[in-house]
Amino acid sequence: MSYELILFEVNDHIATLTINRPDKLNALNDAVMAELSSAVDEITARDDIAGVIVTGAGKAFVAGADIGELSKQGPFDGKARSVRGQNVLRRLETCGKPVIAAVNGFALGGGCELAMACHLRVASEKAKFGQPEVKLGICPGFGGTQRLPRLVGKGRALDLIMSGRMIGADEAFQMGLVNKVVPPDELLQETEKMLRSIVAMGPLAIRLSIEAIDSGCDMSLDEGLLLEANHFGLLAATDDMREGMGAFLEKRDPEFTGK
Numbered sequence: 001m002s003y004e005l006i007l008f009e010v011n012d013h014i015a016t017l018t019i020n021r022p023d024k025l026n027a028l029n030d031a032v033m034a035e036l037s038s039a040v041d042e043i044t045a046r047d048d049i050a051g052v053i054v055t056g057a058g059k060a061f062v063a064g065a066d067i068g069e070l071s072k073q074g075p076f077d078g079k080a081r082s083v084r085g086q087n088v089l090r091r092l093e094t095c096g097k098p099v100i101a102a103v104n105g106f107a108l109g110g111g112c113e114l115a116m117a118c119h120l121r122v123a124s125e126k127a128k129f130g131q132p133e134v135k136l137g138i139c140p141g142f143g144g145t146q147r148l149p150r151l152v153g154k155g156r157a158l159d160l161i162m163s164g165r166m167i168g169a170d171e172a173f174q175m176g177l178v179n180k181v182v183p184p185d186e187l188l189q190e191t192e193k194m195l196r197s198i199v200a201m202g203p204l205a206i207r208l209s210i211e212a213i214d215s216g217c218d219m220s221l222d223e224g225l226l227l228e229a230n231h232f233g234l235l236a237a238t239d240d241m242r243e244g245m246g247a248f249l250e251k252r253d254p255e256f257t258g259k
């Protein structure tokens with residue numbers, strides 16, 4: 001598949017998806033969202049992709065949804081745009097492979113929401129986060145009101161969303177929005193290092209761990225525990241479990257096959 005507004009490269013099982021509209025700070029217009037949707041399909045379908053890095057070209061990660069397009073929307077196409085965006089991000093979050101956002105600069109509105117739909121976030125010291133939608137007379141529409149409180153707690157999410165204020169990488173790290181902060185010139189290298197250490201684990205174990213956390217956090221404790229036990233049992237049927245434990249007992253590195 002060829003793309004015009006994103007760059008999509010696969011190198012040794014790691015896909016790097018770069019939003020590439022730097023003159024507009026990578027603002028997510030409908031065309032970018034359509035390409036992102038196709039890229040998510042490709043990520044999900046391709047067996048040669050084990051993990052994904054999402055980043056932005058130039059000085060921004062993503063400075064939000066495209067305000068020029070939003071300014072023309074009415075209530076029904078506005079809702080449809082929100083639902084479409086939510087679906088793309090949800091499909092990325094549930095693609096079954098680990099996804100890390102390498103946040104190089106502004107991650108505002110839809111950009112912060114895109115980063116939150118990734119499983120982990122590594123931020124450059126220069127990154128800025130925020131949900132400034134209320135300044136435009138709208139609320140977040142790509143999942144921000146739901147993922148932000150789940151990540152940082154209701155009080156902090158209300159503060160960020162009602163104030164619309166921008167925060168730096170250190171504050172984002174302190175509140176749990178970001179997993180790691182690194183110097184700008186080390187961002188992609190550190191993100192890839194983190195991702196490669198994850199994809200070296202059993203892929204089925206990673207997939208089912210993500211699923212248990214993703215679904216389990218919205219269940220009762222008993223339902224979540226049952227889900228975890230089911231996944232734990234299911235993994236006992238895999239070659240990966242035999243390989244992982246065999247390798248430990250034989251004092252060697254495991255070679256997982258994802259089977």
Ligand code: COA
Pocket residue numbers: 023024025027063064065066067068106108109110132133136
């Ligand atoms: N939608 C559409 N265009 C956007 C955009 C967005 N969300 N964010 C930035 N751009 C465009 C600007 O209009 C400008 O285009 P132009 O050169 O054709 O005028 C270009 O990107 C560069 O942005 P600029 O504002 O000049 O950069 P800056 O460094 O002075 O400011 C920001 C950076 C991020 C503070 C500022 O662009 C901003 O506030 N953007 C909107 C953030 C937002 O509200 N996001 C949520 C949207 S729901």
